[in-house]
Amino acid sequence: MSRAVDFVTRRRGASGSGGKGWHWTDVFTWVWLIGGLFVMFAPAAWLALSSFKTPAALSEFPPSLLPYVTETVKIAGNDKPSPLYDVTMPDGKTARLVELRRVGIVAQMVDPASPETVIKVNIKDRKPVQKLHFETSNYTEPFVHFDFLRYLWNSVFVTVTATLITLVVNSMAAFALSKYQFRGQNAVLIVIVATLMVPLAVIMVPLYSVVSSLGLLDSLWGVILPTVATPTGVFLLRQYMLTIPDELIDAARMDKASEWQIYWRIVLPLSAPALAVLAIFSVVWRWNDFLWPLIVLSRSSLYTLQVGLNVYSGQLNVQWHFILAMTVVTMIPVVLVFVFLQRFIARGIATSGLK
Amino acid sequence: MKANGLLSASQSVLMAVVSRVMGIVDVPLRYLQRKAGQNGMAAFFLAPNMAIFAVFVLVPFVINFVYSLTGGSAIFLSERSFVGAEQYREIFACGNYLDPNTCKQDVFWIAAGNTAAFVVLQVSLMIVAALITALILNREIIGRGFWRAVFFFPVLLSPVVTGLIWRWIFQRQGVLNAVMQGLGLEPHDWLTERNSAFFASIGVSIWAHVGFYTLILLAGLQAIPKDLYEAAQMDGTSRSRVFWRITLPLLMPNLIVVLVLALIRAVQIFDEAFVLTHGGPGTSTMYLVQYIYETGFASELRNPGLAAAASILMGAVLVVLTLVQMAASRRSEKKGAR
Numbered sequence: 301m302s303r304a305v306d307f308v309t310r311r312r313g314a315s316g317s318g319g320k321g322w323h324w325t326d327v328f329t330w331v332w333l334i335g336g337l338f339v340m341f342a343p344a345a346w347l348a349l350s351s352f353k354t355p356a357a358l359s360e361f362p363p364s365l366l367p368y369v370t371e372t373v374k375i376a377g378n379d380k381p382s383p384l385y386d387v388t389m390p391d392g393k394t395a396r397l398v399e400l401r402r403v404g405i406v407a408q409m410v411d412p413a414s415p416e417t418v419i420k421v422n423i424k425d426r427k428p429v430q431k432l433h434f435e436t437s438n439y440t441e442p443f444v445h446f447d448f449l450r451y452l453w454n455s456v457f458v459t460v461t462a463t464l465i466t467l468v469v470n471s472m473a474a475f476a477l478s479k480y481q482f483r484g485q486n487a488v489l490i491v492i493v494a495t496l497m498v499p500l501a502v503i504m505v506p507l508y509s510v511v512s513s514l515g516l517l518d519s520l521w522g523v524i525l526p527t528v529a530t531p532t533g534v535f536l537l538r539q540y541m542l543t544i545p546d547e548l549i550d551a552a553r554m555d556k557a558s559e560w561q562i563y564w565r566i567v568l569p570l571s572a573p574a575l576a577v578l579a580i581f582s583v584v585w586r587w588n589d590f591l592w593p594l595i596v597l598s599r600s601s602l603y604t605l606q607v608g609l610n611v612y613s614g615q616l617n618v619q620w621h622f623i624l625a626m627t628v629v630t631m632i633p634v635v636l637v638f639v640f641l642q643r644f645i646a647r648g649i650a651t652s653g654l655k
Numbered sequence: 656m657k658a659n660g661l662l663s664a665s666q667s668v669l670m671a672v673v674s675r676v677m678g679i680v681d682v683p684l685r686y687l688q689r690k691a692g693q694n695g696m697a698a699f700f701l702a703p704n705m706a707i708f709a710v711f712v713l714v715p716f717v718i719n720f721v722y723s724l725t726g727g728s729a730i731f732l733s734e735r736s737f738v739g740a741e742q743y744r745e746i747f748a749c750g751n752y753l754d755p756n757t758c759k760q761d762v763f764w765i766a767a768g769n770t771a772a773f774v775v776l777q778v779s780l781m782i783v784a785a786l787i788t789a790l791i792l793n794r795e796i797i798g799r800g801f802w803r804a805v806f807f808f809p810v811l812l813s814p815v816v817t818g819l820i821w822r823w824i825f826q827r828q829g830v831l832n833a834v835m836q837g838l839g840l841e842p843h844d845w846l847t848e849r850n851s852a853f854f855a856s857i858g859v860s861i862w863a864h865v866g867f868y869t870l871i872l873l874a875g876l877q878a879i880p881k882d883l884y885e886a887a888q889m890d891g892t893s894r895s896r897v898f899w900r901i902t903l904p905l906l907m908p909n910l911i912v913v914l915v916l917a918l919i920r921a922v923q924i925f926d927e928a929f930v931l932t933h934g935g936p937g938t939s940t941m942y943l944v945q946y947i948y949e950t951g952f953a954s955e956l957r958n959p960g961l962a963a964a965a966s967i968l969m970g971a972v973l974v975v976l977t978l979v980q981m982a983a984s985r986r987s988e989k990k991g992a993r
Binding site for chain 2: 328333359468472595606620
């Protein structure tokens with residue numbers, strides 16, 4: 301047994317610090333990691349768990365960890381199903397009774413088996429009978445009765461369209477900047493670098509006037525177009541295309557391939573890894589965009605999920621059961637990207653610092 | 656198997672369509688190439704990106720300056736009246752430069768002060784946390800990939816989702832207050848009390864971004880040659896000495912880049928704080944971008960010229976920070992080459 305513990309806890313380099321035992325840094329490491337696991341994951345997990353609760357369960361304080369509802373029974377003479385309680389009777393026994401009505405601190409309750417005899421019970425002496433219940437209507441209702449299906453569609457449309465356009469125009473520009481020699485090449489590069497310094501927040505006022513003079517206000521294209529010519533994308537692809545040997549292109553030219561054919565039959569397929577990284581990033585960027593859609597879209601049928609969530613969560617009477625469920629829906633694509641493509645993204649950030 | 660066959664079949668159909676379209680596109684382009692020459696095609700490939708770029712980045716950037724010199728509430732530049740430096744004078748009209756409440760645009764200065772305090776606290780705390788996490792992830796621990804993913808997870812979440820997750824936790828009837836009550840402490844109105852709302856916005860933003868900077872620092876740590884550590888171990892150098900004499904100096908270039916990057920991002924804080932508190936209570940979590948947004952678009956008395964002037968002032972700060980970053984990363988590249 302002790303050898304097993306030894307095996308699990310043994311670390312390289314431990315012998316270097318003077319024999320066995322845990323250095324304080326080892327203890328700290330695990331405290332930090334376990335604490336990090338809790339702090340990083342628990343908030344999102346709590347949101348997801350809460351999203352399955354009924355409005356009644358959501359307003360409970362202190363909240364229960366899992367989504368519970370009070371069990372109910374249909375009683376003749378009552379239209380609505382009545383809640384079940386475990387009641388401690390005066391003789392010390394517990395009985396399972398149904399509440400008919402409540403007056404102050406006294407509840408009138410009956411045994412479901414013999415609904416004729418009404419028993420008066422102090423509400424201190426009873427506990428609701430609860431069962432695990434996942435309220436899926438939190439997810440379906442916003443799609444049916446509110447515009448969330450529209451918002452979802454708008455978000456998908458913006459994300460997919462913007463990513464496709466980004467891939468096409470950025471790769472064309474990167475091709476020109478990596479495989480041709482022409483006058484003003486450096487000037488173009490410098491202009492692109494310079495715009496890395498111009499974030500949306502700095503130009504949003506005049507950008508709004510440009511977009512509105514193009515008639516793109518209150519249109520999804522007004523959200524899509526200003527975002528597609530990303531300087532980071534051009535750079536990422538250009539750096540990658542520089543590694544494609546020029547001999548390939550020269551050989552293709554000998555065979556009378558047109559420049560366009562060289563671009564899409566040779567350079568584009570060979571750039572697939574870099575295109576994949578840019579596609580992943582672009583999807584996450586566009587899905588998560590908030591400030592610009594918030595400015596451009598004022599008609600509610602055009603809201604993206606992010607804007608819709610913000611509007612609904614900003615109302616005076618926040619319907620948390622819907623908001624929580626829709627937040628989970630908004631989270632899903634990003635969580636999928638995270639689970640399956642996390643390694644690509646990690647490499648992208650580590651090598652180029654893009655985000 | 657079957658599904659696979661179906662997938663590859665639909666894939667090949669898609670490829671056939673794409674290749675057909677590309678072939679059709681090729682016909683006029685061959686003609687264009689005959690006219691423009693081989694090298695002239697570079698302009699064609701650049702055109703779409705640069706056109707979009709010019710319309711949606713360069714033009715707004717240039718007219719932003721003109722915009723900040725005009726007044727009124729009209730959107731189109733042609734309908735706006737020229738007022739000279741009036742907007743800047745408006746911003747800088749203060750009775751006492753040490754007290755934002757004496758300024759004509761007091762909200763601007765409150766937002767600027769909030770942003771400055773936010774930047775200092777958020778960046779310093781976050782860099783320390785990212786450094787500690789990176790050092791830990793760089794150790795020989797079981798399941799390193801998993802732990803890296805744990806800290807990286809919130810980076811991908813949208814700011815709106817982040818803001819809502821934490822609003823749900825911080826609210827009056829939220830789980831945080833339940834835990835406080837369980838521990839016998841007084842529940843607290845986290846988001847409706849000035850100081851705690853401000854610190855909540857800092858904490859949430861650290862939570863959302865620390866994984867990003869951890870990854871960059873981790874890459875820097877892994878680039879430090881292992882033989883340095885082996886040599887130090889042979890000499891019996893203590894762990895703290897190894898950290899101060901080897902790890903920290905060799906990580907310094909990355910650390911500076913990360914620091915400036917974090918500064919640039921922190922100045923632009925908006926989304927998650929806006930969803931979390933909407934700038935409140937009062938103006939205690941109102942940051943510069945929210946001020947620009949509300950002055951330019953949202954408020955009743957909107958004043959796009961004033962918003963443009965404010966955005967140029969913020970842009971100036973960002974340009975300075977970016978120049979520092981470029982100098983720093985050039986220095987770190989040189990160091991890397993050596």
